[in-house]
Amino acid sequence: MHTLKDSLSSKKFTITAEICPPKGTDVSDFLKKAQLLKDKIAAANVTDNQRAVMRLSSLACSVLLLKQGLDPVFQMTCRDRNRIAIQSDIMGAWTLGVKNILALSGDHVSFGDHREAKAVFDLDSVQLVQVINKLNSGTNMKETPLKGGTGFFIGAVVAPEAEPWEPEMIKFEKKIEAGARFFQTQAIYDIDKFHKFYEYARKFDVKILGGILLLKSAKMAHFLNTNVPGVTVPKHLIDELEKAKDQLEKGIEIAARQVKELKKFCDGAHIMAIGQEESVVKIIEGAG
Amino acid sequence: MIITKKKDFSKILEYLKGRDRVYLFGCNSCAEQCETGGEREVKAMAELLEKQGKKITGSSIPDETCYSMLIKKHFREDKNAIEKTDAFLVLACGAGVKAVADAAGDEKPAFPALDSLYLANVTRYGHFFEGCSLCGDCVLGETGGICPHTQCPKGLLNGPCGGMANGKCEVNMENDCAWILIYKRLKAQGRLGALKRIASPKDYSNGVKPRTVVVESRIKK
Numbered sequence: 191m192h193t194l195k196d197s198l199s200s201k202k203f204t205i206t207a208e209i210c211p212p213k214g215t216d217v218s219d220f221l222k223k224a225q226l227l228k229d230k231i232a233a234a235n236v237t238d239n240q241r242a243v244m245r246l247s248s249l250a251c252s253v254l255l256l257k258q259g260l261d262p263v264f265q266m267t268c269r270d271r272n273r274i275a276i277q278s279d280i281m282g283a284w285t286l287g288v289k290n291i292l293a294l295s296g297d298h299v300s301f302g303d304h305r306e307a308k309a310v311f312d313l314d315s316v317q318l319v320q321v322i323n324k325l326n327s328g329t330n331m332k333e334t335p336l337k338g339g340t341g342f343f344i345g346a347v348v349a350p351e352a353e354p355w356e357p358e359m360i361k362f363e364k365k366i367e368a369g370a371r372f373f374q375t376q377a378i379y380d381i382d383k384f385h386k387f388y389e390y391a392r393k394f395d396v397k398i399l400g401g402i403l404l405l406k407s408a409k410m411a412h413f414l415n416t417n418v419p420g421v422t423v424p425k426h427l428i429d430e431l432e433k434a435k436d437q438l439e440k441g442i443e444i445a446a447r448q449v450k451e452l453k454k455f456c457d458g459a460h461i462m463a464i465g466q467e468e469s470v471v472k473i474i475e476g477a478g
Numbered sequence: 479m480i481i482t483k484k485k486d487f488s489k490i491l492e493y494l495k496g497r498d499r500v501y502l503f504g505c506n507s508c509a510e511q512c513e514t515g516g517e518r519e520v521k522a523m524a525e526l527l528e529k530q531g532k533k534i535t536g537s538s539i540p541d542e543t544c545y546s547m548l549i550k551k552h553f554r555e556d557k558n559a560i561e562k563t564d565a566f567l568v569l570a571c572g573a574g575v576k577a578v579a580d581a582a583g584d585e586k587p588a589f590p591a592l593d594s595l596y597l598a599n600v601t602r603y604g605h606f607f608e609g610c611s612l613c614g615d616c617v618l619g620e621t622g623g624i625c626p627h628t629q630c631p632k633g634l635l636n637g638p639c640g641g642m643a644n645g646k647c648e649v650n651m652e653n654d655c656a657w658i659l660i661y662k663r664l665k666a667q668g669r670l671g672a673l674k675r676i677a678s679p680k681d682y683s684n685g686v687k688p689r690t691v692v693v694e695s696r697i698k699k
Contacts, residue, residue: 269632273679295639298631298649309632316636317679331679349640357661357673361637364676376640419641419648 193261194233194290195343197458198372198397204458205449206263206374206399207470208235209255211246217254220246223467224258230474233261233290235374235460239270242302249279253286263345263374264288267296272312273321277330280322284340292345292374293318293365297419316364319346323369346370349420350378350387350400359390366394374460377403377421381451388456399458402448404466404473405441408432442469446476453477479599480508480571481606482515482592490567491530493589497564500532503549503578504539505570512606514592515539515569523569523591535563543574549581567591614684620672622663627680629656635677637661 197204207227212220227234234255238248252262264283271279280291295315299307313321321331328339346365352358362373373391378384378400391398403421405411408431411423427444434440449459459477463470494500502520509515517539524534536559540548553560566588568575579588598606611628617635618625627633631649638657641648645658664670 295632295634297641300631300649311632311634312682313679314632314634314636315639316676320676347640349642352638352640352642353644354658354661356665357637357657358642360661360670360673364636364674368676420643422643 191256191259191261192232194263194372197232201457203453203456204232204397204399205230205461205474206233206235206458207231207461207463207467208237209251209467210237210240210465211248211251213243213245215246217246217251220251221254221258224255224260226468227470228258228260230471231260231461232458233263235263235265235292238265238267238294238296239302240265240297242269242297242299242304242307244302244304249283249286249288252283252288256287261290262288263290263292265292265294266318267294268311268313268315268318269296269299270310272310273331276313276318277321277325280325280342281336281340284325284342289341289343290345291322291342292347293322293370294347315346316361316368319344319365319368319370326369343372344370345372345374347376348373348391348398349376350384351376351380351422352420362391363394366396370396372397372399372457374399375401377401377462378448379422379424379427381448384452385455397457399460400448400452400456402445402452402459402461402473404445404461404463404469405431406464406466407437407441410441438466438469442472442476445469445473449473449477479511479597479606480573481595481598481608482509482512482571483595484514484519485591485593487526490589490591493587494527494532494565494567497587498532499535499562499564500527501535501560501563501566502537503543503566503568503570503574504537505543505574506539507542507544509543509570509574509592510539511600515543515574519569523567527567535559543568543570544577546577546580549577553581565589613680613682614689615681617677617680620675620677621660622667622669624656624660624663626656626660629659633680635680637673 209223236248236251239245248265252264255262293315299309322342322344324331325340329335348362349358408428411428414421414423431437431440452459461470504515504520520537538552566578568578569591571594575590582588596608597610599609601607613627638655642655647653647655664673
């Protein structure tokens with residue numbers, strides 16, 4: 191099986207994509223999407239109850255991907271588990287063969303389908319990276335030796351278009367200090383701004399995969415701008431979508447164009463197609 | 479100050495079903511300022527209950543209803559009315575309800591008329607802002623006096639999350655992101671170094687409930 195780590199260390203342009211677990215136990219569509227993407231991408235991220243909507247576990251789905259021969263990036267948020275459960279599940283993933291992990295804070299429960307739930311956030315994303323690094327070194331977060339540690343390739347997230355930028359940059363550097371080795375960014379739209387971020391980020395020993403979010407329609411772009419934190423789709427892209435006969439095809443074309451741009455200088459791209467995993471193949475082909 | 483809000487009256491009637499002689503407690507401290515348990519609110523509650531056929535056996539608005547000794551003393555002083563009471567209704571925070579419930583003992587129930595919300599700063603007259611969660615592990619020294627555990631809905635300790643947009647919070651876009659406020663204050667004070675250090679996970683062992691403090695020097699020997 192090709193792995194994310196091999197792909198990134200070989201210095202070739204690396205593409206990852208997100209596959210969302212189903213809302214239930216019927217995994218047939220999930221497996222179909224895995225088969226479709228298997229030879230097209232280096233690894234697939236499995237989201238952890240994204241937007242705080244309850245779905246099949248990211249751990250279980252990561253293991254399903256392994257069985258399909260696709261390298262999973264096990265996403266782990268701080269929203270739903272305390273530090274005991276987090277360490278336990280991370281070790282569980284390792285024993286089941288998962289090699290990549292992406293540490294995130296997680297969307298707040300107030301966005302999701304269980305708004306009455308207690309939001310845990312016992313750790314934050316920087317501390318989560320630290321904890322995984324500890325497990326990698328063979329101890330738990332209390333530095334008690336474990337009977338067998340982990341060896342994860344640790345990833346984290348950065349928002350290159352965050353405004354103001356300095357506090358985000360400080361957090362990015364803390365994640366690197368804590369042990370993050372690759373970053374998948376939030377959706378990027380301003381390629382020049384991203385290029386500047388990349389020039390700064392390459393000073394560190396980390397790999398950067400630029401986040402590409404497929405715009406399925408102009409309506410979706412408007413929705414993102416009003417409802418999704420940290421995402422701002424620029425007006426010129428919305429106009430482009432609105433004028434198009436087939437908005438999804440246009441969205442794919444825009445995403446492919448963005449990936450092509452990234453290929454000129456970046457380590458890779460992370461494609462988020464939210465339920466439109468079939469389109470990922472077209473985006474990759476379109477990017478040449 | 480402890481912030482309280484009124485429970486639905488239907489919930490109060492549910493509590494008092496089959497208990498017709500009711501004694502009311504307010505609180506002349508926090509609940510008075512929140513206009514949930516001062517003289518006016520206790521009087522209004524008495525009238526509402528009387529309309530429902532309840533008999534008000536008495537009422538009291540102690541200076542601080544959370545003072546258990548004060549409530550016990552009041553129970554002794556108003557013994558006759560309290561003997562004729564089926565239930566107590568308390569227009570104060572949860573600590574006030576506990577003080578009354580403990581004084582009433584095992585035979586008569588005490589019910590809350592309010593929900594207790596949070597510890598607040600009075601930012602303007604009638605404006606109450608949640609600025610401290612009483613966590614037992616204060617980080618304000620590193621965060622410019624702005625509590626990330628309280629002002630950030632996720633309680634993050636190492637900076638803003640990805641949902642921050644133009645300095646606002648993803649959970650409520652009308653609110654400033656706590657971490658941007660912290661960043662600006664530390665920067666102004668030349669203390670960004672505090673932000674650059676990785677903050678350890680919070681120590682919740684100081685917060686194991688119920689917590690008790692005894693100030694030795696205040697104990698009468």
